[in-house]
Amino acid sequence: MELADRVAIVTGASSGIGLAVARMLVAAGARVAMVARGLERLQRVCDELGPKAIAFPLDVGDLAAVARLPADVVAKLGRLDIVVNNAGVHHRGDMLRHPADKLATMFTVNLVAPVVITRTAADVMPAGSVVVNVASLAGKLGVPGSAVYSGTKAGLRLWALAASDDLERRGIRIGNVNPGPVDTGFFDDDFDNVSALTFSQPMVTPEAVAERVMQVIHSDRTALDLDIPYTSGKLATISYLVPGLGRLLRPMLERKGAKAKARYAERRGQLPRSGDAPR
Ligand SMILES: NC(=O)c1ccc[n+]([C@@H]2O[C@H](COP(=O)([O-])OP(=O)(O)OC[C@H]3O[C@@H](n4cnc5c(N)ncnc54)[C@H](OP(=O)(O)O)[C@@H]3O)[C@@H](O)[C@H]2O)c1
Numbered sequence: 001m002e003l004a005d006r007v008a009i010v011t012g013a014s015s016g017i018g019l020a021v022a023r024m025l026v027a028a029g030a031r032v033a034m035v036a037r038g039l040e041r042l043q044r045v046c047d048e049l050g051p052k053a054i055a056f057p058l059d060v061g062d063l064a065a066v067a068r069l070p071a072d073v074v075a076k077l078g079r080l081d082i083v084v085n086n087a088g089v090h091h092r093g094d095m096l097r098h099p100a101d102k103l104a105t106m107f108t109v110n111l112v113a114p115v116v117i118t119r120t121a122a123d124v125m126p127a128g129s130v131v132v133n134v135a136s137l138a139g140k141l142g143v144p145g146s147a148v149y150s151g152t153k154a155g156l157r158l159w160a161l162a163a164s165d166d167l168e169r170r171g172i173r174i175g176n177v178n179p180g181p182v183d184t185g186f187f188d189d190d191f192d193n194v195s196a197l198t199f200s201q202p203m204v205t206p207e208a209v210a211e212r213v214m215q216v217i218h219s220d221r222t223a224l225d226l227d228i229p230y231t232s233g234k235l236a237t238i239s240y241l242v243p244g245l246g247r248l249l250r251p252m253l254e255r256k257g258a259k260a261k262a263r264y265a266e267r268r269g270q271l272p273r274s275g276d277a278p279r
Helices: 016-027 039-049 063-077 100-121 147-168 185-193 196-200 206-218 230-241 243-267
Strands: 007-011 031-035 053-055 082-085 130-134 173-179 224-228
Touching (some): 007 016, 007 100, 016 031, 016 206, 031 063, 082 100, 130 147, 130 206, 147 224, 196 243, 206 224, 230 243
Parallel strands (some): 007 082, 031 053, 082 130, 130 173
16 A cells, blocks of 8 residues: 555554554655544654644543544545554453453453444545554463453454455455564553463564554455464464463463563563562
8 A cells, every 4th residue: 555645543652552553654654643542642742753643632432532533534634544443451460350340441442442443434434445453462362361351352353354344345454463562561550460471472562563564554455364473373373272282381381471571570670579470
């Protein structure tokens, strides 16, 4: 896809993976509707990216506002060609730690909002447009300590793969990018409750994930479902298909992950605390 003068929505654009995607889109000549809740940080990154980055402050958990977003973007920027559903939330640990409404919010933000944006975007996007979801390897293999998050990301992936037929009838492509651990601020909220298993896989940069998002945007195929790292994706698929093997590997992966988590904590200037033992 030629990106000069195309218009994209990127949710969760003020940090991490979303910011890396927005940078690449702007560098390729696209204009980007930058979505996040915190206005100050959002405005700061828009100022940094220049006039092609335009702030659309919004909580994607507000489904009425999310439904209006594609039409609002077309009204302000003239067209809409790309939607990157990237904003996500993860309330970590045993699901019984959290009240029910907090668990429901994860589904609203991670799964329902992308469905709603895509549905209303499809009415205003021309043929040749594309939707990309940032899902997770946790959506390929349920991660203990991330049960609800895993459910939201598995739902996101499967919805997109099934919806590809419906969207194709309008000439719109859809695809997923499924990262393992990514070096962003995503773990900082509740580091103690990030499972050791999460850290057992090689950590990648937000830029490497953004490259995969760009790969989906530039591809002429629909229903792409790209894992990063590739080998971690294959390990997740095999463990899903052969649960006995997954159970066998888990203690070894948890030991490896606990060490990687401690190294990461040290690097981020955080002291490992009592909850950092393998789960
Ligand atoms: N980091 C990882 O290890 C990892 C691994 C696999 C998948 N992922 C997925 O990658 C996506 C991006 O994560 P990240 O690591 O880049 O996180 P991040 O650095 O924490 O960035 C999250 C972005 O989303 C915005 N955001 C959060 N909740 C929002 C909401 N309700 N409405 C609008 N914007 C919202 C945040 O800004 P405000 O707070 O100002 O709204 C911020 O711009 C998420 O979907 C996550 O599940 C991450």
